[in-house]
Amino acid sequence: MDNQIRLLQVFADVLEMDIAKLDEQSSPDTIQNWDSLAVVSLVCELEQTFDVSFDILDIADFRNVGIVKSILVEKGVVFEK
Amino acid sequence: MISENLLMEIPKEWPQSVRRLVSTALESGRIAAIRDALRAVRALPQEQQGRPFRLGICRTFTIEAQIEALTLGLATLPCRPAIMVGDMENIEQVLINPQSQILQAAPDALLVLWRLEELHPRLVFEHDGMSAEEREQAATDVVSRIESLCSVYKTVSAAPLFLSTLPEQMAGGTAVTDLYSAHAPRRTVSRINQALLDLAVHHSHIHIFDFSGWASRMGRMAFDLKMDLYARQPIASHSLMSFAMVLVDTFRPLFLPPAKVLALDLDGVLWGGVLGEDGIDGIKIGHAFPGNIYRRIQLHVLALKRRGVLLALLSKNDYADVERAFSAMPSMPLKLEMFSALRVDWLEKSENLKEIAEELNLGLDSFVFVDDQAFEREQMRFNLPQVRILQASEDPLQTLSALMCCRAFDVYRVSKEDLRRTDDYVAQTQRRKLETTSCDQQNFLRALQLRAIITRVTEDTISRTVQMLGKTNQFNVTTRRHLEADVKKMLADPNNLLLLLSLSDRFGDQGIVGLGIVLGDPASKLAKVDSFLFSCRAIGRGAEQALWASLLIHISSMGYVSLHAEYLRTERNHQVSNLFERFGMTKQNDGTEAYSKYVLNLPFQPSLPAWITIEDKT
Numbered sequence: 001m002d003n004q005i006r007l008l009q010v011f012a013d014v015l016e017m018d019i020a021k022l023d024e025q026s027s028p029d030t031i032q033n034w035d036s037l038a039v040v041s042l043v044c045e046l047e048q049t050f051d052v053s054f055d056i057l058d059i060a061d062f063r064n065v066g067i068v069k070s071i072l073v074e075k076g077v078v079f080e081k
Numbered sequence: 082m083i084s085e086n087l088l089m090e091i092p093k094e095w096p097q098s099v100r101r102l103v104s105t106a107l108e109s110g111r112i113a114a115i116r117d118a119l120r121a122v123r124a125l126p127q128e129q130q131g132r133p134f135r136l137g138i139c140r141t142f143t144i145e146a147q148i149e150a151l152t153l154g155l156a157t158l159p160c161r162p163a164i165m166v167g168d169m170e171n172i173e174q175v176l177i178n179p180q181s182q183i184l185q186a187a188p189d190a191l192l193v194l195w196r197l198e199e200l201h202p203r204l205v206f207e208h209d210g211m212s213a214e215e216r217e218q219a220a221t222d223v224v225s226r227i228e229s230l231c232s233v234y235k236t237v238s239a240a241p242l243f244l245s246t247l248p249e250q251m252a253g254g255t256a257v258t259d260l261y262s263a264h265a266p267r268r269t270v271s272r273i274n275q276a277l278l279d280l281a282v283h284h285s286h287i288h289i290f291d292f293s294g295w296a297s298r299m300g301r302m303a304f305d306l307k308m309d310l311y312a313r314q315p316i317a318s319h320s321l322m323s324f325a326m327v328l329v330d331t332f333r334p335l336f337l338p339p340a341k342v343l344a345l346d347l348d349g350v351l352w353g354g355v356l357g358e359d360g361i362d363g364i365k366i367g368h369a370f371p372g373n374i375y376r377r378i379q380l381h382v383l384a385l386k387r388r389g390v391l392l393a394l395l396s397k398n399d400y401a402d403v404e405r406a407f408s409a410m411p412s413m414p415l416k417l418e419m420f421s422a423l424r425v426d427w428l429e430k431s432e433n434l435k436e437i438a439e440e441l442n443l444g445l446d447s448f449v450f451v452d453d454q455a456f457e458r459e460q461m462r463f464n465l466p467q468v469r470i471l472q473a474s475e476d477p478l479q480t481l482s483a484l485m486c487c488r489a490f491d492v493y494r495v496s497k498e499d500l501r502r503t504d505d506y507v508a509q510t511q512r513r514k515l516e517t518t519s520c521d522q523q524n525f526l527r528a529l530q531l532r533a534i535i536t537r538v539t540e541d542t543i544s545r546t547v548q549m550l551g552k553t554n555q556f557n558v559t560t561r562r563h564l565e566a567d568v569k570k571m572l573a574d575p576n577n578l579l580l581l582l583s584l585s586d587r588f589g590d591q592g593i594v595g596l597g598i599v600l601g602d603p604a605s606k607l608a609k610v611d612s613f614l615f616s617c618r619a620i621g622r623g624a625e626q627a628l629w630a631s632l633l634i635h636i637s638s639m640g641y642v643s644l645h646a647e648y649l650r651t652e653r654n655h656q657v658s659n660l661f662e663r664f665g666m667t668k669q670n671d672g673t674e675a676y677s678k679y680v681l682n683l684p685f686q687p688s689l690p691a692w693i694t695i696e697d698k699t
Contacts, residue, residue, distance in 0.1 A: 044318035
């Protein structure tokens with residue numbers, strides 16, 4: 001599966017929402033379920049999906065989907081395009 | 082790190098599709114899989130979901146991320162779990178205030194998850210700055226706080242209270258200095274854990290969740306300092322599922338009556354080797370490798386017996402052999418008289434187990450069956466699906482680990498009655514005759530998808546041929562111990578026929594298990610069965626009929642008009658005393674049981690076992 005879709009799927013699974021309603025701009029401001037507990041689950045699911053380990057200060061930076069993606073890119077995850 | 086017995090623990094009456102969803106979810110721990118599985122479970126009829134289980138949890142750290150995993154795990158007990166989580170840091174408020182939300186919800190059980198980091202942060206992080214007296218006082222304070230919590234709790238709630246032991250992984254430093262300090266956090270943790278265990282010993286409403294035991298099995302990797310500091314969630318993401326499943330095991334005895342009987346196979350489980358083939362001297366059991374593995378299995382079985390578990394022996398062997406073996410090896414931990422029921426014969430194990438259940442007046446779900454042979458386990462599963470089947474295997478270490486991980490006998494407290502129970506049953510040692518195959522038996526064999534491959538003895542297979550001739554005692558009509566040179570001589574004569582049968586089923590390949598040798602005399606057009614034998618492990622599947630049919634087809638096509646055979650009685654081979662009659666031959670002599678002579682006119686249409694696919698690769 002495309003890493004872009006895998007990324008959005010993790011958000012969709014954790015935040016219990018339709019993947020079609022998510023994009024890189026999605027953030028705690030636009031998504032009601034995105035609270036601090038959701039971040040714990042996001043970290044957990046993302047680390048397992050992409051086999052990475054986030055740095056602790058990265059987590060404070062989880063401000064929207066695009067930022068999370070750029071952190072994953074820094075960790076070596078390749079996104080097409 | 083999911084328990085090997087996982088699938089065994091998912092309710093058998095749930096549809097296969099749901100069981101698969103649940104096991105996938107529990108293995109992967111992924112949130113989407115867990116939610117899918119939970120939805121599937123909740124769509125089941127209510128009676129399959131079990132009774133409601135309201136669990137209140139007080140905790141000093143974040144566990145929200147694993148609530149769904151825990152809910153799914155608990156649902157497999159089976160029950161309909163509703164988990165309520167109290168505020169962090171407010172243990173007293175939740176546990177001893179009758180007006181607390183959790184107590185108001187009338188929970189069926191309460192669980193307390195805590196660690197020293199929150200119970201007394203100074204003792205963990207600043208203990209070097211405390212005087213010895215201060216540390217002593219602090220530890221005493223924690224213990225008395227827990228004790229008074231428990232005694233007040235008893236006055237406000239009757240629900241069982243599960244207290245977790247404290248993990249020392251996080252509190253324990255790795256500094257050498259800590260080992261020499263009388264008040265290192267590790268010692269404090271041990272002391273508090275000791276007090277917690279004492280509480281459970283003395284109060285029947287208090288139970289233990291062994292958080293510390295889990296932590297030491299899993300090690301430091303089970304914890305994640307990053308998420309601990311970020312969200313006070315100390316348990317690492319990859320360990321959440323294991324943690325949830327250990328909790329499930331902790332609650333299991335509330336729901337499942339414990340199994341009462343351990344029904345054990347003998348060869349390959351309680352000792353190494355096959356008694357009927359290897360003899361007493363060839364059996365592996367004792368202090369030296371590999372006998373020590375089997376000894377360890379026996380010791381574990383003995384420990385279960387001492388806790389009140391009944392033992393049953395289900396072995397395909399001759400009873401006299403087994404009796405001799407037990408008395409010849411008096412230093413084995415298990416003695417024959419320790420078994421409450423013995424079935425040493427050639428009957429189907431499921432039939433025997435059913436009888437034992439009736440005899441002991443116990444339900445089939447009270448039994449845990451252990452057998453190293455996939456065939457026997459599958460037959461049990463097929464005929465008596467209520468019996469719990471241990472994930473044993475031909476690898477004795479796997480059998481030992483499965484026994485050690487088996488939670489089926491778990492009870493919170495062993496009663497005096499439990500301890501006495503095993504003496505109350507009288508061992509019965511009836512032997513039965515081999516009976517004709519039942520209709521169910523054929524269905525079972527069909528489901529196995531048996532395949533028999535018939536080949537001629539060649540250079541490659543000659544050593545296996547000689548080995549079987551030398552070893553096979555029970556299913557062996559003549560017990561002629563030909564050596565390699567003899568076999569080569571027979572092979573050199575094209576008038577002879579030496580066929581092998583290899584057997585496989587959907588569980589795997591058993592290799593060469595049967596041999597038939599027919600020696601022919603072209604002048605008289607007579608052929609004679611010199612040997613016909615099968616390995617013990619392959620008996621009861623109709624493979625002997627497959628080999629016999631192939632022999633007849635070949636012999637007929639070689640132009641022989643008459644086939645002779647004989648049965649030579651030994652101490653061990655009475656189970657084949659009437660084999661040739663069953664095969665449709667005519668007995669020629671009467672009287673003596675030690676020697677029988679048979680004849681058959683060719684060509685003869687043999688009956689083929691319909692449940693075996695026979696491939697002739699000669």
